[in-house]
Amino acid sequence: MPFARPARPTALLLCGAVLLTGCAAADPPDAKSAKTAVTLENCGRTVRVDSPPRRAVALNQGAAEIMLSLGLADRMAGTATWTDPVLKGLEKANAQVPRIADNSPSFERVLDADPDFVAASFESTLGKGGVATREQFGKLGVPAYVAPSDCAGKDNTGDGDGAREKPLGIDAVYTEIHDLARIFDVEDRGDELVTELERRMDEATSGIDASGVSLLFWFANAESPYMAGCCGAPGIMTRALGARNVFDDTHEEWPQINWETVADRDPDVLVVGDLTRKSQTAESAKRKIAFLESDPVTRNMTAVRKKRYVLLSGQALNPTLRTVEGVERVAAALREFGLAG
Structure with missing residues (x-):
């Protein structure tokens, strides 16, 4: 399911302030790096990268969009596991990078890209049943990195999407950006991107008060819907907006909850995932809304009757740099609905 020195100033000046799209690498792609190895403690493992990667593979869209936002398209050998169109502004950069698979790729297809580094947004991607384990990549000399947001205060040992022991903070996403910027030796770009995201968060939440407003976050699946628990990326949004x-009484990341229970909770606003993938039922927002307005259990819910829908990408509903976009869109919608100052 839902499932290291700074770059040259001249290169940075050519990059945008919001997303460093299409920005060239600080050195020519064929240059030999003499930089000091980077060693990170990452999700309970030590990751060592001897030199800035030149053939990185992003195994999930979230990791891919961070790399692209850091201007690393020319150092990427492939991407995989997409739920949405690429983030606006990254189209040209993304077009330079081979798409290994729209969904989860095989280990062999990833190896065909001859990676020197792989990054994933979820531990499950680099675990049993995923693309391959970190040990499998390690035996081939390929460092494997997992987004800190998927392991900080989270138990991923169960069969589902894991459970949060404590609420996730947006700082975990910023840590991922800083880590990848350090690994690729573009730390100034990472600082610039995080500063811009912090500015957007501050602007979106300034003066807003949505206390007393209840939200429901629906990722996918009509028969056994995946709804957000208390403490993942949707929790970042609700806490930021008050x-x-x-379903803040469950610590599961994306529990499957029956519609009778959903209707009984009767949220004021429905935040629905607008996905383009086709691995579950009711992936797109259009299909979700059609279901909500026709099903006898859901059509009389307050949010459905008043058409209080907020459409978010799957990436905004997971802990990624697009979670900031999620805060912005939910804040704007609550103001539009007259539910927040």
Whole structure:
């Protein structure tokens, strides 16, 4: 399911302030790097990268969009596991990078890209049943990195999408950006991107008060819907805006909850995932809304009757740099609905 020195100033000046799209690497692609090895403690493992990667593979869209935002397209050998169109502004950079698979690729297809570094947004991607384990990549000399947001205060040992022991903070996403910027030796770009995201968060939440407003976050699946628990990326949004998730009493990341229970909680606003993938039922927002307005259990819910829908990408509903976009869109919608100052 839902499932290291700074770059040259001249290169940075050519990059945008919001996303460093299409920005060339600090050195020519064929240059030999003499930089000091980077060693990180990452999700309970030590990751050592001897030199800035030249053939990185992003195994999930979230990791891919961070790399692209850091201007690293020319150092990427492939991407995989996409739920949405690429983030606006990254189209040209993304077009330079081979798409290994729209969904989870095989280990062999990843190896065909001859990677020197792989990054994933979820531990499950680099675990049993995923693309391959970190040990499998390690035996081939390929460092493997997992987004800190998927392991900080989270238990991923169960069969589902894991459970949060404590609420996730947006700082975990910023840590991922800083880590990848350090690994690729573009730390100034990482600082610039995080500063811009912090500015957007501050602007979106300035003066807003959504206390008393209840939200429900629906990722996918009509028969056994995946709804957000208390403490993942949707929790970042609700806490930032002062609102409440109607399923804040569960610590599971994306529990499957029956519609009778959903209707009983009767949220004020429905935040629905607008996905383009086709691995579950009701992936797109259009299909979700059609279901909500026709099903006898859901059509009389307050949010459905008043058409209080907020459409978010799958990437905004997971802990990624697009979670900031999620905060912005939910904040704007609550103001539009007259539910927040």
